[in-house]
Amino acid sequence: MSNGGGGESSKGIEVEPCLKKRRKNDEFAQAIARIAVAQVCESVGFQGFQQSAIDTFSDVACKYVQEIGKISSFYAGLAGRTECNAFDVVQGLEDLNLSQGFVGGSDRDNCLSGSGIVKDLSQYVNLSEEIAFAYTVPSFPVVKDRKSTPSFLQAGETPPTDDIPPWLPMFLEPKMDTSIPSGIAEDAQTMPDSIEQEQKVLELDPPSSKLEQFRARNEPVFPVVGEQVDNPFLALPLQPGDKQISVVSLPAKLKEEDVVQNHSNHVSVLDHCAPINQVTSSGFDTDEASRMVVLKNRPLVHMKFNNGKTGPNDKGKEKVAGWFMNDEVRDEEEKKTEKAQKVQMDIEEHTVNDSVVN
Amino acid sequence: MEPVLTTEMNHNHQSNEVRHDDENALSEFLASLTDYTPTIPDELVEHYLAKSGFQCPDVRLTRLVAVAAQKFVSDVATDALQHCKARQAAVVRDKKDKQQKDKRLIMNMEDLSKALQEYGVNVKHQEYFADNPSAGLESASRDE
Numbered sequence: 001m002s003n004g005g006g007g008e009s010s011k012g013i014e015v016e017p018c019l020k021k022r023r024k025n026d027e028f029a030q031a032i033a034r035i036a037v038a039q040v041c042e043s044v045g046f047q048g049f050q051q052s053a054i055d056t057f058s059d060v061a062c063k064y065v066q067e068i069g070k071i072s073s074f075y076a077g078l079a080g081r082t083e084c085n086a087f088d089v090v091q092g093l094e095d096l097n098l099s100q101g102f103v104g105g106s107d108r109d110n111c112l113s114g115s116g117i118v119k120d121l122s123q124y125v126n127l128s129e130e131i132a133f134a135y136t137v138p139s140f141p142v143v144k145d146r147k148s149t150p151s152f153l154q155a156g157e158t159p160p161t162d163d164i165p166p167w168l169p170m171f172l173e174p175k176m177d178t179s180i181p182s183g184i185a186e187d188a189q190t191m192p193d194s195i196e197q198e199q200k201v202l203e204l205d206p207p208s209s210k211l212e213q214f215r216a217r218n219e220p221v222f223p224v225v226g227e228q229v230d231n232p233f234l235a236l237p238l239q240p241g242d243k244q245i246s247v248v249s250l251p252a253k254l255k256e257e258d259v260v261q262n263h264s265n266h267v268s269v270l271d272h273c274a275p276i277n278q279v280t281s282s283g284f285d286t287d288e289a290s291r292m293v294v295l296k297n298r299p300l301v302h303m304k305f306n307n308g309k310t311g312p313n314d315k316g317k318e319k320v321a322g323w324f325m326n327d328e329v330r331d332e333e334e335k336k337t338e339k340a341q342k343v344q345m346d347i348e349e350h351t352v353n354d355s356v357v358n
Numbered sequence: 359m360e361p362v363l364t365t366e367m368n369h370n371h372q373s374n375e376v377r378h379d380d381e382n383a384l385s386e387f388l389a390s391l392t393d394y395t396p397t398i399p400d401e402l403v404e405h406y407l408a409k410s411g412f413q414c415p416d417v418r419l420t421r422l423v424a425v426a427a428q429k430f431v432s433d434v435a436t437d438a439l440q441h442c443k444a445r446q447a448a449v450v451r452d453k454k455d456k457q458q459k460d461k462r463l464i465m466n467m468e469d470l471s472k473a474l475q476e477y478g479v480n481v482k483h484q485e486y487f488a489d490n491p492s493a494g495l496e497s498a499s500r501d502e
Contacts (some may be wrong), residue, residue, distance in 0.1 A: 029405050036398045037431055041465060043397075044435040046442075048464040056481055057434070057470060061398075062406055065427050069410030084414045086388065086422065093426050099478045100433075113384040121422075122387045124429045125394055137399045 028140060033058040035134055043131055068092050093117045246298050388418045396424040403427065430477075437473035438465055445469070 037058045038049060071092035076084040090112045098105060103116030152159050152166040159166055400417065403424045407414075414420070442463055467483040474481050 029402060032399065032402050036402065039397050040428055040431045041435040044432055045439050045463060046435065046465050047462050050464065050466055052483075053465045053467045053470050056467065057431070057465075060434075060474065060479055060481070061427055061431050064430055065403055065406040065423060066410045068423050068426065069407040069412035073411040073413070082413060084412055084419065086384065086419060089419055089422055089426075090384075100476070111381075113381045114379075117426075118384055118387060121425055121429060122383070122390070124432075125387075125390065125425060128432070130394055131397045132395055133397055133399045137401045139401050140405060 030058060030062065032135075032137060033062050037061050039131055039134060043129065064096070067096060071095050087112045090115050090117055388422065391418050391421040391425065394421070394425070396421060396428050398424045398428050398431075400424060434470075434473050434477060435465075437476065438469040439463065441469040441472050442466065 034054055038054055041049065041054075041057075068089065069092075072084045072088040075088040075091045076082065079088075094102070094105070094112075094115060094117055097117060102120060104110050104114070105116060149169040149172060151169050152164075155170050157170060159168070160171070400420055403420050407420065407423060412423075442465070446463075467481075471481045471483055
């Protein structure tokens with residue numbers, strides 16, 4: 001009887017990538033467990049281990065510890081306590097070792113402190129050598145220091161409304177706003193001021209009437225000011241036309257409006273245009289497309305996208321370039337590329353079927 | 359009913375004295391744990407106990423659990439070692455080289471699974487690994 005893994009005693013770590021990703025959270029603890037278990041086994045008499053054997057064994061040992069914890073906390077809960085004591089642990093150990101058997105396991109009312117388990121353990125402690133762990137282990141998991149926002153009481157401020165208790169953390173204010181009083185949210189007069197200040201911080205153009213109307217309509221529950229300046233995800237949504245963006249160069253065939261002035265600069269890019277540009281440009285309204293400012297200073301972005309198919313890169317480029325050519329040329333090329341792709345598709349299907357049929 | 363009661367009473371009378379000793383034994387054992395450093399580090403045990411909801415600020419209890427786990431590991435390892443030695447004894451030694459090689463005791467999945475079986479842990483070792491799900495199935499269909 002020979003094992004599939006062979007009789008190697010190498011300790012080379014060759015874990016499969018998928019297994020590694022699964023154990024990501026617990027890798028450190030399991031590595032330490034592996035070392036500890038290996039040390040204990042060495043003291044028993046083993047001179048080498050199979051990689052799979054030591055992995056399994058350390059896993060079992062970790063699960064054993066977890067089981068003890070689970071059963072002990074169960075007994076503590078049964079007694080109406082949240083913290084475990086020695087008797088809970090002894091009861092847990094009794095439950096786990098019942099299959100192996102210990103002195104006094106069959107007795108009906110046996111005091112826990114006189115349990116056979118305790119005697120076995122004390123015997124083990126007295127007889128076995130004390131082997132220290134090979135490395136110094138830092139306390140883990142490491143808790144990151146977080147700056148928590150102070151409560152209203154701690155900061156010495158009163159909450160804006162009565163129904164907010166003062167022991168709750170404060171509402172966050174943008175850094176520029178130090179002079180704004182706490183009761184801003186419901187005050188319509190101060191809202192434009194806060195909006196302006198916010199937008200200065202966020203580097204936007206002066207607010208359009210649309211933005212103010214939007215805010216007035218929504219009537220936020222918490223103050224408008226309560227947004228973190230640093231977090232771009234909490235920033236206000238941009239209205240079209242607020243921010244200057246680069247122009248999407250439309251291919252000659254697909255342009256709809258009079259965006260001709262942009263094309264003089266962008267003709268050279270047509271060969272390298274990705275198909276995504278077409279999608280985004282068709283999404284804009286015609287009015288806004290005409291309002292887009294041409295930025296000549298920006299460098300042209302050359303994007304190359306792989307289609308994900310097994311064909312060479314040239315085919316992808318050819319296919320993309322085919323969109324910008326005349327109809328006749330395009331049809332001829334399409335026929336050629338379609339044939340080639342069809343052949344490829346057949347091959348792919350064939351291989352897929354092979355593994356599925358059986 | 360009566361004889362049962364009397365025996366119980368006797369048992370209780372005796373056990374009252376015994377309990378004192380037992381409690382002392384337990385407290386002494388716990389006290390001795392502060393000196394003894396188990397091989398399994400405290401931080402690791404605390405981590406896994408915290409994972410399962412075990413709350414206790416007392417170091418001695420974590421040491422108790424660590425010692426219990428260490429005893430479990432050493433028991434399983436002893437059993438696996440006995441399996442390993444039994445297997446080596448069964449192998450016929452023809453040359454001296456084999457003897458030297460066999461002296462090296464290596465823990466196999468086989469021995470481990472046999473030892474763990476007695477403790478109620480079922481670890482099944484794969485006999486072989488296939489590279490895709492259909493490996494081996496084609497041959498079966500051909501045989502039929």
